[in-house]
Amino acid sequence: MKVGLLCPVWFPVPPEGYGGIERVVAILADGLVDAGHEVTLFASGDSQTRARLDAVFPDAPSEWIGHTFWEMRHAVHGLKRSREFDVLNDHTGLLGLALGGLLDLPFCHTVHGPLEGLPGALYDDVLDLAPRAKLISISMNQRAPRLGFPWIANCPNALDLSMYPFRRKSGGDYLLFLGRMSPDKGAHRAVAVAMEAGLPLKIAGKMREPKEQAYFAEFVEPHLGDGIEWLGEVSHGQKVELLQHARATLFPIEWEEPFGLVMIESMACGTPVIATARGAVPEVIQHGRSGVVVDDYRLIPAALEEADRLDPRELRRYVEERFSPLRMVRDYVKAFELAVARARA
């Protein structure tokens, strides 16, 4: 199959630090090539891929993130070449969806964000304009606020497991929080859990935007010290090291997280995740096998011993089974075949 993959252009594929979508698209591009497909990846020129790379920008224009002019140049360049492919799979967001959905071609758009509130309303409007567009979800929960959208497949994210070596021996002594500095993600709830449990906590994540900085300053920074440590944005190597030595990873979200890559990263390293039952959590963690799912973050301290009892090798096997690149690539190929068939019909 000739596949065009349109990735967001703000970070290279794969990204060095932050960039969950770019990480998933990197795996998808390489996996499709390995499965014998002819893949063109539209991404910034500093990307690394086994697909053919077509880049408008030599370097990812990260400083222009979210700006129409840059996004248009990139998206329109990919869309212009769309007739060369059997299917075009867009990961860029609403601009790619609107333009691709209006063109008469086999096109499917992967929804990476949540569909509640404003983004959901904008999806409503765009699909109103471009009703032929076809959508791929990354969890079934993500669809909940918009079950009537033109979904054609559910393709949960995957990990390149070779980048998460399994070297776990015994449980570490600290709790770990990895995530953006945002009330949704809940670093402040992780702090409360650590204080309650009397355990050290390491916090790492993105804090670039003014909102993230304000949240950090008000809700996280005052509690630092006494075993609660802020590490800033860490590299992939540091992240893996942190995961390998943690007692448990905390995922105390209070929003409808559409996936939650950190959970599978942690389980791949053999480190159990204790998470609140929101968003895709119950789809990503098999409670009692690969992690512990609680109804309220206040129940996390009491769940620590249950997490300690989980078998790290079983966690690794679970991720290999459910979140391998091979599985994701198979899901996407099925989705592409469906998109082609629907476009013909």
Add this chain to the structure above:
Amino acid sequence: MKVGLLCPVWFPVPPEGYGGIERVVAILADGLVDAGHEVTLFASGDSQTRARLDAVFPDAPSEWIGHTFWEMRHAVHGLKRSREFDVLNDHTGLLGLALGGLLDLPFCHTVHGPLEGLPGALYDDVLDLAPRAKLISISMNQRAPRLGFPWIANCPNALDLSMYPFRRKSGGDYLLFLGRMSPDKGAHRAVAVAMEAGLPLKIAGKMREPKEQAYFAEFVEPHLGDGIEWLGEVSHGQKVELLQHARATLFPIEWEEPFGLVMIESMACGTPVIATARGAVPEVIQHGRSGVVVDDYRLIPAALEEADRLDPRELRRYVEERFSPLRMVRDYVKAFELAVARARA
């Protein structure tokens, strides 16, 4: 005729300070209503118009200027309603052009910016995707780099002349530069002219972006003092006052300026403009009647006396004749009729 006008959403219509496009759209909306058409204006909620205002945002989201998410919300909202109109006229830029051009409806897009370099290349790509789109230019010179585009009309900008009262008595003693702090616009060339002529110079304009600040600090600021004065961004009232009392307005551009509203603002106040013959200058100024056009900015000092000899009342008449709202509205109505006819054909 039922007309939808899609304006950029970053500033209210009309704008308080900077915002040339919003100023022109304000005149067009009111003028079309006065001519008996049924007009819906898509703009921010803090706009003032005689048309029906439809606003996604209660206040202009100026702090998000250029961001896809905000622009998409606004543009998609207007486009969703497009079937209610006989014609939709877009002033937003490439996003509106791409989406509107892909929809099957009478749609025309006014090009407000230049078509050279990167913007031109992006217009190429977008029109490749949406070849049915129809374009309106604001000067014939603007078309020069892309004569093959699907132009349907040339509709030069207009002024609300009641906002530029003609109160000129005798020529003032200072030169005036009004414009963004950018090398293209040439505040530094105005400084050189004032120094050469030994005359005071007042400079006013937008200096918000880092690039504008850097240009100002390096090329303008060092020359302040000794009669060369920086006034910052001025209100409409201050601008008119400055124009009414200037000896001449300098327009020493060195780029393909697609229109140049300042020139007609100055002439409306009876103040002659001395401009370099680039971009639309020869279309906006009638050399020897409404201003003086020179080949090189170094020739401006020698042209001052020629400008002094021009009759201020004649300058005013010239603008009333060529750049009145009535003329612009007539041009646009003809363009809309053509867009409707072409869409039917």
